[in-house]
Amino acid sequence: MNEKIQAIAMRLIAEHDLPPQDLQALLENNSPQLRRTLAEAAQELCRVYYGDEVYMRGLIEFTNECRSDCYYCGIRRGNGAVRRYRLGEEEILGCCRRGYDWGFRTFVLQGGEDPQYPPERIAPLVACIRREFPDCAVTLSVGECSDDAYRMFFDAGAERYLLRHETACDGHYRMLHPLRQRPENRKRCLRTLKRLGYQVGSGFMVGSPGQSSAHLAADFQFMKELQPQMIGIGPFIPQRDTPFGHAPAGTLELTLLCLSLLRLFFPKALIPATTALGTIAADGRELGILAGANVVMPNLSPQAVRRDYALYDHKLCAGDEAAECRDSLALRMKNVGRRLAVSRGDAYGFPPRYKKS
Numbered sequence: 001m002n003e004k005i006q007a008i009a010m011r012l013i014a015e016h017d018l019p020p021q022d023l024q025a026l027l028e029n030n031s032p033q034l035r036r037t038l039a040e041a042a043q044e045l046c047r048v049y050y051g052d053e054v055y056m057r058g059l060i061e062f063t064n065e066c067r068s069d070c071y072y073c074g075i076r077r078g079n080g081a082v083r084r085y086r087l088g089e090e091e092i093l094g095c096c097r098r099g100y101d102w103g104f105r106t107f108v109l110q111g112g113e114d115p116q117y118p119p120e121r122i123a124p125l126v127a128c129i130r131r132e133f134p135d136c137a138v139t140l141s142v143g144e145c146s147d148d149a150y151r152m153f154f155d156a157g158a159e160r161y162l163l164r165h166e167t168a169c170d171g172h173y174r175m176l177h178p179l180r181q182r183p184e185n186r187k188r189c190l191r192t193l194k195r196l197g198y199q200v201g202s203g204f205m206v207g208s209p210g211q212s213s214a215h216l217a218a219d220f221q222f223m224k225e226l227q228p229q230m231i232g233i234g235p236f237i238p239q240r241d242t243p244f245g246h247a248p249a250g251t252l253e254l255t256l257l258c259l260s261l262l263r264l265f266f267p268k269a270l271i272p273a274t275t276a277l278g279t280i281a282a283d284g285r286e287l288g289i290l291a292g293a294n295v296v297m298p299n300l301s302p303q304a305v306r307r308d309y310a311l312y313d314h315k316l317c318a319g320d321e322a323a324e325c326r327d328s329l330a331l332r333m334k335n336v337g338r339r340l341a342v343s344r345g346d347a348y349g350f351p352p353r354y355k356k357s
Contacts, residue, residue: 001033009034012264013041017224020217023261027213030257035291039256042263042292049268050294054338055345056326057139057272058104058300060095061309062087066112068143069178072208074239074310075112081241085305086116089125095300096129100136102326103342107133108162108297110141117142119149123156130157137344137352139201144189154196159353161193162201164232167208167215168222175210190226199347201230201270206258207250208236216258220265229347230295231262231269234276237312252281256291263292268348270295279316286336294338295345298329 001009008022018026026034063086064075075082087095096107107129111117126138139160140153150161165186167173173183193200204219205211223231235250255277262271272295273288281287285296299306307315330340346352 001029001031001037005029005031005034006037009037012261013038016264016267018265020214020221023217023220024213026261027216027254027257030253035253035257035260038260038264039291042260043290045267046263046292046294049348052337052339053294053341053343053345054289054333055106055270055295055341055343056104057106057108057295057297057345058096058099058102059108059110059297060087060092060099061110061299061301061305062092063111063114063117064305064309065114065116066143067115068113068181070181071176071178071243072205072236072239074242074312076242079239079241082310083308085308086114087302087305089128091302092125093128093132095302096133096136099300100133102324104298104300105135105342105344106137106139106160107300108139108141110162113143119145119152123152126153126156126158135344137346141201144185147192150189150192150196150198154198157353158198160199160201160230162230162232163190163193164201164203164205165190165219165222166204167211168204168218169215172208172210172215176208187222190228194226194228197353199229199350200226201232202226202228203230203232203234205236205250206233206255207248209244209247211236220261223266228266229268229270229350231266231271232274233258233262233271234274235280237276237279237314239310239312249280252277252284252287255280256287259288259291259293270345270347272297275299275316276312279312279314286332289333289336289338296329296333296340298326 069077141162170183235255271293273285273293277284277288
């Protein structure tokens with residue numbers, strides 16, 4: 001790490017901000033020494049706001065039907081090779097019941113943009129989960145919706161919403177999506193969610209086709225404007241039945257650097273060590289935590305459908321990303337000096353809307 005890069009890194013650690021050209025310089029000079037320096041600072045900063053706790057989210061992938069056709073996604077509408085499924089409401093509630101018994105206090109309902117799961121069906125499901133589990137948070141991740149739909153979900157009891165912007169550059173977005181999917185609509189959705197009062201999650205893929213350091217710097221700039229409470233990133237991993245099925249995957253090293261940078265830019269954010277990170281490296285989750293992440297998302301979906309939610313190839317469907325292995329995951333977190341928390345794990349300074357009666 002040369003003196004210029006070291007000076008930029010020290011300025012980021014002190015000020016939690018950089019101009020885009022300096023951020024690009026860090027991204028383009030991704031050395032082991034730089035990653036160590038930033039990771040150590042990111043861990044220290046994470047402890048200031050969240051201590052040694054790592055928060056669990058129970059992920060329920062309830063449908064892989066999708067009307068969208070994103071070129072990188074394995075469950076895109078145009079992929080005829082995927083086996084489609086859709087869980088019913090009772091199956092979803094069964095996942096929540098098992099998860100609650102295992103200590104989960106946040107349920108993340110994630111699915112494709114499924115026409116058979118319109119807002120009028122999702123909102124009553126959210127309300128039902130809230131009634132049965134009043135001390136839990138409900139997070140939704142069901143894509144782009146109307147303002148009225150987001151309001152309906154919020155009124156039903158959803159407190160958090162995950163919607164990655166994927167890339168903040170319009171030209172790059174259009175390279176990754178069909179023309180009818182518009183980058184301005186994705187950003188509108190995120191701003192609407194903020195306005196309604198959600199804890200909002202955004203994020204991007206690292207190493208997606210055509211991505212440059214300038215694109216990544218623009219992602220940080222967009223998130224500085226949005227100020228999300230949650231930021232999810234992971235390496236791009238190709239899925240063989242998509243137009244980008246033979247594109248190179250994103251790297252572990254750049255993803256870890258981006259995690260540390262995110263923690264330093266957004267000290268109070270909730271940042272997961274994703275399944276994608278664990279897919280490209282056996283110790284990827286641990287490395288993500290050591291780089292500044294503080295959330296893990298084990299899978300509560302029925303085992304019979306986990307492989308069918310195939311956003312990318314070789315997705316982990318068993319092991320410590322599965323909710324059944326909570327004790328093993330707790331041990332792995334302990335081995336890197338962290339404690340798996342049994343709590344809602346709200347964003348710092350963002351109190352829950354509901355309290356257990």
